Amino acid sequence: MTSAPELTVIEVPVSDTRVEPLLRELGDEYSRRYGRDAHAELARYPDEEFTAPHGGVLLLLVEAGEPVAGGAFRRYDPTTAELKRIWTHSAHRRRGLARRVVAELEREASDRGYRRVYLTTGPRQPEARGLYLATGYTPLFDTEADPETIGPLPFEKHLAVQERTGKALAQ
Template sequence: MTAQDTGTATTAKADGLTVVPVRLSDPLCGPMLRDLEREYVTRYGPIASDEMARYPDAEFAPPDGLLLLLLRDGEAVAGGAYRRYDGRTAELKRIWTHAAHRRRGLARRVVEELERAAAVRGYRRVYLTTGPRQPEARGLYLAAGYTPLFDTAADPETIGPLPFEKHLGAVPAGAGRPGGT
């Protein structure tokens, strides 16, 4: 899998982070997957472990999906994925930031990288759900311009998974690819 395959740069940025596309089975994903499972189980109980096994590796692989990590000094500090929801919609999944790196805008950057890559792949909409016991995720998606598809005044516990959507603009020819803008 190359940067051109995913529309995702693999070069280090001025902030010392490198964005890399990976497979779910990549050992670099281990910390993310363990932390996500631990967090889900803490918030929702043992049944949450089922969510981590719900999608096979292929769901997050090109051409229909993407899993990326933000690395600092070779270690995963944030990550996330999208999968094909329908012909024009990518579904965000597994948005994660290592506990020692939170409150630095890394999850927002992951979401932006995934949106950009999804748009390059031809998706025009992003859909996601987050759990009712994840107020920081709810805040992230609202701040990132997502439209809640639920009554924000209602008690989240009465809703269940909280759905959001965001419409993506068309990508100019060459954007997101080597030599593009």
């Protein structure tokens, strides 16, 4: 019986060549779901917003040297990190990788002093909506309304400060 491959979390700049497949597949998927080219939206923010010290980092989960999941965060305001570009390669979905990416991004954001995490997802991404609800995010919209009438669906999660170490923990 073979064991599951080892997954490693690494921090890389947006310019790292291993990020390109993530952004390409994410842009292709968003373009299919929304019927318009989404690649420009993914390139809207300068790379510097996803690197220290500007409050962002890109994390990849790497299996056998290949990216299988990842995400990023950027500074939204002085106490809030905004999660962006959460992605799992289509061949590796339904394995809990997105949950791990979100947890790693939250941990890194809290290590950088953020007390809140904010994010939005699109109305045609029910699996993302389910992920954020399942991982403790509070919807900042009416969950009974038709998502198509809302537009981007905002969520937040507050981080609590641990007294002894001063590090924030997901609440």
